[in-house]
Amino acid sequence: MAEYADVLLGSLAYRDAARAGAAMPQTEAPRHEREYGAPRERTAPRPSEAVCAKSAAKARSRQTLPLFAVAGTLLVSLVMVRLLVSYVSLTKLSSEAAELERSIAELREERAKLEIEYESAFNLKEIERYAMAELGMVKAGNEQKVYLNSSLDDKTVMLGGKRPGMLEKIKAFFGSVLAYLG
Numbered sequence: 001m002a003e004y005a006d007v008l009l010g011s012l013a014y015r016d017a018a019r020a021g022a023a024m025p026q027t028e029a030p031r032h033e034r035e036y037g038a039p040r041e042r043t044a045p046r047p048s049e050a051v052c053a054k055s056a057a058k059a060r061s062r063q064t065l066p067l068f069a070v071a072g073t074l075l076v077s078l079v080m081v082r083l084l085v086s087y088v089s090l091t092k093l094s095s096e097a098a099e100l101e102r103s104i105a106e107l108r109e110e111r112a113k114l115e116i117e118y119e120s121a122f123n124l125k126e127i128e129r130y131a132m133a134e135l136g137m138v139k140a141g142n143e144q145k146v147y148l149n150s151s152l153d154d155k156t157v158m159l160g161g162k163r164p165g166m167l168e169k170i171k172a173f174f175g176s177v178l179a180y181l182g
Helices: 009-019 031-036 049-062 065-119 124-133 165-180
Strands: none
Touching: none
16 A cells, blocks of 8 residues: 555646646547537627617517406406495395385384274274164164074075086086186
8 A cells, every 4th residue: 555655546636737837648639529629619699789679679579468368357357346336236225125124114013003093993882872872773672583493404406406427527627727727
């Protein structure tokens, strides 16, 4: 190991040799450099100001919004306005409904009062007094009342003497249904 102590390998060897001013060993150039020459640095020509102005105009025209974005924004805006108008209308109708329900409650109370007043107007004792005093009516006595008693059973007699058959009953049924519907 001691015999290799002064040897430097790799890029450190070249760096130290360059610092010491020693000549760098020549390496053979890669094959493509030998065939085509060393690569040159390529530089693009600087565009003129007219070209720059045209490209800036194109960039500005590309920055315009697409038609779908504009249409979508308008559509969303219209829907939001319509929704707002609907909420205003709903609020107005709700307040009208509440006012009408209050009115209905007041009318029901008034109806109940009028029904009580109407029923109290038909006092039977007052009607009886009016009939006797104003109209000259009198109550019927026991001698004026007649009761009829019949010991016979109740029965009915059909005119025509003929009882309807099943077909006539069905016709009558459907005739009554059609009369009801018509």
